[in-house]
Amino acid sequence: MDFEIVIGLEVHAQMNTKSKIFCGCSTEFGAPPNTHTCPVCLGMPGSLPVLNRQVVEAAIKLALATDSTINQENIFARKNYFYPDLPKGYQISQFELPIAEHGKLEIEVEGTKKTIGITRIHMEEDAGKLVHDELEPVSHVDLNRTGTPLLEIVSEPDLRSPAEATAYLKKLHAIVRYLDICDGNMQEGSFRCDANISLRPVGQEEFGIRTELKNMNSFKNVQLAMEYEVRRQRDVLLDGGRVIQQTLLWNPDKAQTETMRGKEEAHDYRYFPDPDLVPVVVDQDWISTVAAGLPELPDHRRRRFCEELGLNDYDAEILTSSRELADYFELALAEYGNAKKLGNFMGTELLREYGAEEIEACPVRPSQLARLLKMIEDNTISGKIAKTVFAEMLDKGQDPEVIVKEKGLVQMSDEGELQAMVREIIAANQEQAQQFRDGKTKVMGFFVGQLMQRTKGKANPKLANKLFQQELNTP
């Protein structure tokens, strides 16, 4: 039997606001336990939450970027449950009337475009952390993270493969980073995702029984975990069994999923409107102000790179995969001018060393790269030498001009000088010269190679070709 995979994702993106969502405490990661706390985020008796409006602003940005409908009046609700990392015994979240609903996101998998629905985006506070003692049967509570603002983005069950789910996740990741509302760090948990996965026989309308998958802290783990879970469910179904509705944790060390809790332990969260907070009114003025300040988003930028700069789809997609990379590209382009060549060079040489999101750590700045490529253009160096120079630039952080000068890498373009060498090489390799004249033009590579050897790669390759053609064709 053939099955169709159905996946829906719930993403929690931690907002990069300086202070928490309902108090003034810092959101900085990694401080000593319980130092970024106050009566409000500790849930002390009598304390009250006050909404950080920057969180609403971040939510409006994401809503606009995902084509979602923004609720003019939206309300905070309490999600009630007991856990030691939840100091009030409830999480302030949104339930009925979240900030945004009915959005969409376009993804592309193996050349096929697809639109994925976004059910809702809502604002909420993060919980704290339990640190389990390794020696004693004791757990410690760290409430620094309590009250860190989160946006939860819930997709429709529109994803039909782990690859689609990963593409969706990467796209969303790029968007929150373009919008500069989340640092996207999956290791530190500032961008995390839960997946609801089920299988159904192809052609069946009704969804199968789903499991919820948690604890996938990298794109690679997301893909691996979902692939594992799809295989597991398929095996169960093919064996004539039934999938059990449960929450599973991905164990990356064992590369398998493990049961966290079953359906019977499912919570009744007793949501109700939080009486401590007034409804948030998002009027058209506010939306317009935020919209005016939105950066160009990845899809738009990709289209512009194709249409205005003549890049192919593939290069444009790669170059816009992070805001930093696309900014880098455009800064270099402003000085250099040839989008295709720049794109090629960045796609191969630069991205081999630095990921799209690490580009700001690259010691070669856009202007330096532009100047390097210009040196190819004006025949100062060859393309091949440029790669050597670039490696040196990455290593030492020096300007290309300095490296080229210090290492004497300036291209030889003196025709007379090269012609003498060309003649000597032909004279020393009569056999190959004859082959060329007999029509075996491939040996040209051999001759140019010889010249490059003698000039340590500095000979202008175009000129070298021209001179060999000239000399070999004149008997």
Place this chain on the structure above:
Amino acid sequence: MDFSSLTLHEALRLLEDGTTTSVALTQAVFSRIGAVEDRIKAYLAHNEELALQGAEQADALRAQGQGGPLCGIPLAVKDLLCTSDFPTTCGSRMLERFTPPYNATVVEKLHQAGVVITGKLAMDEFAMGSTNENCAFAVPENPWKAGYIAGGSSGGSAAAVAADECFGALGSDTGGSIRQPASLCGVVGMKPTYGRVSRYGLVAFASSLDQVGPLSKDVRDCALMMEAIAGYDPRDSTSINRPVPVYSQVLERGVRGLRIGVPTEYFGQGLDPEVETAVRRGIELLEQAGAEIVEVSLPHTQYCVAVYYLIAPAEASSNLARYDGVRYGFRAAGTDGLQEMYNRSRSQGFGDEVKRRILIGTYALSAGYYDAYYKKASQVRTLIKQDFETVFRQCDLIASPVTPTPAWPIGEKSDDPLSLYLSDILTLSANLAGIPGMSVPCGFTSAGLPVGMQLQAAHFNEEVLFQAGASLEQQLGIAAKKPVIGGV
């Protein structure tokens, strides 16, 4: 002269003209506490040493011509207002040894006004109750009659004021918890408009209903205290940013030209005849003073008890979830594992009435019941609000009894929670609608128990309550009448 029997404004005048000092007033108050507290049991904690330090500072400030408008006046506060120099128990074992790391906004405001805080006053556990019998530590008694309830939940506040154990007190009112004990103890009590006074640092019972307010010896004192505590607080999202009137300036305006509505529904079944007589007599006096009396109707009054006893417990079930034994407060000893620690800490830490309301509230919010209970109650709450909107187009304020009966003996109804819930019927709607309400003494029963009149007005129209309250007080001339406590 025993300063403790003075009103706040009389004491203030003596301070201002240099006749006395804050130290002397504070000593008088503590001497009074020493004399009557065994019988009244209004305080859960008091600290003479700390108060005298504060009094000395206040005297020093006043000598320099500085200090706030209530500089040097000893007041006490209900034990669910957070104070960093007193434990804040909320009348519960759960918080028996809990001292907050911060002061409630209203406590800060009292400090800024120059007030000397004498101590913390008894209350029903987490403000749940109307007799103060639900306090884990002490049951205050009515100063007018030994063995009788002081009312609740701000019973300690009302009893302390009536017994001259402070010049005034702060209480909190979620369904009548200021007005009802004020009425039963013969003092003035005001529940301000929701949002008028900051809730920051008021330990929450039901957040959409709770409001802090004064209990005082007379209407002028109430106005002075309101001036000190009212106002916008950026730390409370539900507080409203609008100017605070100088309430004490409206007291002489009288009631001429005011239309006072008398709601039919508030004089129905179960109303004690002596209470009715006293209140009707008060209304006549207001009419004689120039007010126009009109009959009005609040048709949804009958639903108030049902609506309130769904919404308040629902909010409470969530507000009280933080008392879990993890971070502060009571934790049961010798438990094995997290679940057992939760269960036993909460079972042992909370009293019966609190548990009852947590259970009711949890039920009302549960999946499958939410629509029928919490949501339906919220819808009816809107109708109750609309009743008042309609009525306040016909009149400026409404007058009624505060409670259907005067105080009763301690223990008489403690096994009958339903009859206690029903006795709140006249005060609940002000909280549900968010409007201000005031209890003003308007007479005594033949047994010598005080009866109060409730005045209610539209949102942020506290001024009209002060006008009418002051007028009634003046007509009756009973504010100076004092209970005799154990021969003192």
